[in-house]
Amino acid sequence: MYLFLETERLKIQPLELRDYAFIFKLVNTDAWINNIGDRKVRNLTEAKAYIQKIQNNPKYYCHTFRSRKSGELIGIVTFIYRETQKFPDIGYAMLPPFEGKGLAYEAVKSYLGKLKVEKVTDQIIAITDASNKRSIALLERLAFSRADNLCENNSEIFIRSLL
Numbered sequence: 001m002y003l004f005l006e007t008e009r010l011k012i013q014p015l016e017l018r019d020y021a022f023i024f025k026l027v028n029t030d031a032w033i034n035n036i037g038d039r040k041v042r043n044l045t046e047a048k049a050y051i052q053k054i055q056n057n058p059k060y061y062c063h064t065f066r067s068r069k070s071g072e073l074i075g076i077v078t079f080i081y082r083e084t085q086k087f088p089d090i091g092y093a094m095l096p097p098f099e100g101k102g103l104a105y106e107a108v109k110s111y112l113g114k115l116k117v118e119k120v121t122d123q124i125i126a127i128t129d130a131s132n133k134r135s136i137a138l139l140e141r142l143a144f145s146r147a148d149n150l151c152e153n154n155s156e157i158f159i160r161s162l163l
Contacts, residue, residue, distance in 0.1 A: 015062040020047040065107040
């Protein structure tokens with residue numbers, strides 16, 4: 001579900017092709033590569049193609065979030081219907097200089113709130129590497145709880161009811 005949202009500090013909107021330089025930077029951060037995986041986006045042309053691939057998939061919804069004050073791009077929130085999962089999952093990533101300021105929490109909380117109001121799904125999952133303590137802490141703060149199973153690559157599934 002594509003959304004346009006605003007929080008106290010952020011503007012959240014669908015990923016656009018013009019965001020390619022930001023995406024190039026984001027997908028090549030150590031945090032992205034270590035926790036999400038190397039997408040092999042090695043130049044700006046490949047970043048544009050990566051965005052187009054996301055935009056062409058009707059099961060992928062990718063949003064950027066940026067500072068309301070400066071307009072600077074900070075991170076992304078994703079909402080994905082995966083073939084391998086019963087419920088859609090929410091994810092996020094952000095550039096390292098913005099970590100630890102509550103911005104990912106603010107963006108994801110706002111997005112989850114809208115999903116609840118719109119009654120898009122009754123449950124949602126989040127998938128994170130079992131060693132990613134910061135992500136696990138954020139998911140728990142957002143009222144996700146651990147599911148009983150692990151999925152591929154030692155990743156844990158967290159689930160939250162939106163009812």
